[in-house]
Amino acid sequence: MNDAAHFTIEDRDGGPVLRMGGVLAINFLGSLPSDLDAVTEPVKAIDLSDIDHIDTIGAWLVHSHAQRLGAEITGADDDTRRLIDAVSAGSENVVRVRPDATPAVQRILSQIGEATILSVQTLLGLLGFFGSVLIATWSLIRHPSRLRINAVVQRFEVVGVSALGIIGLMSFLIGIVIAQQGSVQLRQFGMEVLTVNLVGRLTFRELGVLMTAIMVAGRSGSAFAAQIGTMKLTEEIDAMRTIGVSPMEALIMPRIISSVVLMPLLGFYSSLVAVFGGGFLCAIALDIPPVTFVQRLREVVPITDLWVGLVKAPVFGLIIGMTGCFQGLQVKANAEEVGLRTTAAVVQAIFMVIVIDAFFAVFFTWVGWI
Template sequence: VQLRQFGAEVFTINLVGRLTLRELGVLMTAIMVAGRSGSAFAAQLGTMKLTEEIDAMRVIGVSPMEALVVPRTIAAVTLMPLLGFYSSLIAMIGGCFLAAVSLGIPPVTFIARIREVVPITDLYVGLIKAPVFGAIIAIAGCFQGMQVKSDAEQVGLRTTAAVVQAIFLVIVLDAFFAVFFTWLGWD
């Protein structure tokens, strides 16, 4: 609607397509996964540490890293590209709907324009960033969970720290990726 003031509402499609696939779809997904899964990883492992389940695993010869941390990390790395792609797709469908309702741009025009102006490299950028973000979220959550030492209050503090740490690292890495992909010429 703001672009309409300048007669540039057709660029809405460019903005929705490129920003969604390249940046916002994966970034917003990573922030939500950090809040949901990163905190769950920290809370689960922290509680297991308090109840001495992790010590019991070590006693019977099971590595907590292999049994608890690696599966969570693999799951996050595997599923983040799928979740990022799904959220980007839903965001573009929402953008198409709002463009039709607010700006009178028909969905057929929206889809045709998306295909014209959004290069496939934007999809690749999002799909490359997603597993890295998943790894960061899982590692931050598991690391903070394993740092719990004394009481239940520590679980809450470490869970909060895991979310803050994961979101901060995801945003910093996103900025790094923006510079890196611009340097590669994928802009």
Template sequence: MNKAADLVEETRDGSSVIRLSGTLSVACLRDLPARLDAVTGPVGAIDLGDISHIDTIGAWTVHRTARRLGAKVINASDDARRLIDTVAGYDEPMAIRPDHVSPLQRIVGQIGEAVINSGTTLVGLLGFFGSTLVASWSLLRHPRRFRLNAVVQRFEVVGVSALGIIGLMSFLIGIVIAQQGSVQLKQFGMEVLTINLVGRLTFRELGVLMTAIMVAGRSGSAFAAQLGTMKLTEEIDAMRTIGVSPMEALVLPRTLAVVVMMPLLGFYSSIVAIIGGGFLCAVALDIPPITFVQRLREVVPITDLYVGLIKAPVFGVIIALAGCFQGMQVKANAEEVGLRTTAAVVQAIFLVIVIDSFFAVFFTWVGWV
């Protein structure tokens, strides 16, 4: 049975010594902390030679008393010494209220932190893109490691499952473009130019851009959540242990699926948006479908279709890399999975819009207008 903790004050070599005995545990301390607090005289040392057992509460009691009295701890066992040193390492003052920071300083600090995080993320994303290229080259050299089943499954998840929501979104966007354009053009008696607006804007920009945003929200977030969960459950570490490359088994199938499906989804979205615009033109502007199609063939150059199909796979690479990169960055806990998933969607949409602006300037410069 554990003996209750006790103390005795002694005088050794002209200095006062507190000798503790018994068990220094939370169940056996009893009134020992109060008795130690009552000690006020100069104390040279605290002797733990007669202690049979000590826990964290007992170690904290000894450390607090030694710090208050300026005494040193002697005759402590190795375990007791390590526990007391560990407790002492966490004995640091903590501010109850944060230091006051001026609004200007706080704003500048937040801007600086955002710039640093953006730069770090950009460098990491470029490094991840390089790792993907290296894995792709390795897969080309060893085609037997190519996982066709995984790619086909991602085709279904990224492409087939998204047809419904992308079709509905594109149809409604086509209606909105036609309706808003006709309202403005009606002031000049040029409602027929609504067909030009719907056709060129859809094939050149909105069809692929809105598809990229939708795929980023659906597939990019799913990639980040899936890989992040696998990081937390150490499945990715297990894959590396058995000699399977996570880049080849997880990242490349997803990237390839998005790159292949984005042009198809973009073309599908453009066609459905055209149908939506034609529907509104037939209902609100009394433009027959045959006239709509004939006018569309006259005013929409084939280069507009090429522009959309060229941008689509680039957007797919950005979406897949952003989702997989953020998923692979999960380290701490389940909360970070949600944060990384949100970051993947925001990052993918932002980069898609930035790259789209560069494409717009480039195609105008080469004469595809």
């Protein structure tokens, strides 16, 4: 049992035979693998009748050299035969440590295809979710008592009141930047006074509501996705369904209602603060008094610019609320997916807001609100 593995080559009727003996186990192989590699002449058979014991390494050694030398394995008992058969079956399913490199063009096209499929699936999911929101809205209109006023008011505070500081600071600085950059360019033509036109029309019509939507998407949309995603992960939403509480009415609708209602107010507030920032810079850098600035603002900014911003705002709020809640409901696997879905909610909301804003710009130009 303790004999080291060894072999001899014997001449028998029909051709040479490689006769192995000893223990064909990893601890007893010694120089046997290298000695077998030195055998280059074909043999008729490998005789295992004299071996005392064999393990998986020994079986693999016998199998590989039998294939290399074109030999038949003889003299093996039932256990040895089963082990060699198992090794030979495993050798047919070779697992590559590193897969073959994919051509760059194929890899790029594959990534584009996967991104396209994911975008289409997300769009279809959002359309389906929008249908659910419409059904829940109609249900609340028919049964107003089911509207959770306390939840809506709490969302008002989170989405609106708590955001006044950061939105006001951002809008004030944006107003200063618009006025400063516009005055620098208009000074080349001696038309610094048109800075008032630039600040007024740009903030009320576009930047006020657009920048507010981006801030709300990054602040509140991400919070919606993270909160609902965490509740989905901890099975709180499933528990609500079990006790007969509709997650759409209890969680989704208060967030969407708050976003839709507060976006026009926040957009108007943002526009006013941006105009104040532009007027502040005009008073300091261009020597335009505040009274003159306000008077000029009333002359050059039509009321349609205000309506354009106020019409777009609730649509942006609907997109932000829907995207955040939809992505939160998609959380399934683990806590890491909460972060991924939160990021996706912010990116998709901002992207869709900008796309819808472009459509609004074309539409209002077409109807003559320019």
